[in-house]
Amino acid sequence: MLSRASKYAILSTLFLAEHSNVDKKISVKVISESIDVPSPFLAKLFQQLVRGKIISSTKGPNGGFFLTDKNRQKNVLDIIENIDGLNKFNDCFLGLNECDGKNPCPVHFIVEPFKNSLLGKFKDKTIHEFSLEISEKGRVLTLKGLDLS
16 A cells, blocks of 8 residues: 555654664665665655655765654654655545545445554654654564574
8 A cells, every 4th residue: 555665764764763863863875774775765765755844864974864853743644645645545445536435446445444544543653652662662674684584
């Protein structure tokens, strides 16, 4: 349901939430290597996220990307909306041109509650809250470098 761009934007923003602050900025290169995302693609996403005030950046020798307290209060839905917009959540699951409560597709009433629940969860939890959950529960943002054998 989410584009690759949205997935990378969420992943990289959560990485910033875990590893950056106003005094500790991180380069695109370091982030892309850490979470295994192509650097040029991530750089373009970060430009968009900065313009949308989802993440922050500074230029210069000590520059890089980081999250302010205000950025941390954004939610995952803000990231998705900034990158892709919310049309994917409004589109018909089967790809029909017209599908709504008055003219539903065969699976409309099965999929609609799932979409609404997902949107609610993405809207209700801040980036900061996701970050705390990652830390407290030992979740990982990448499988790179893990021995899965």
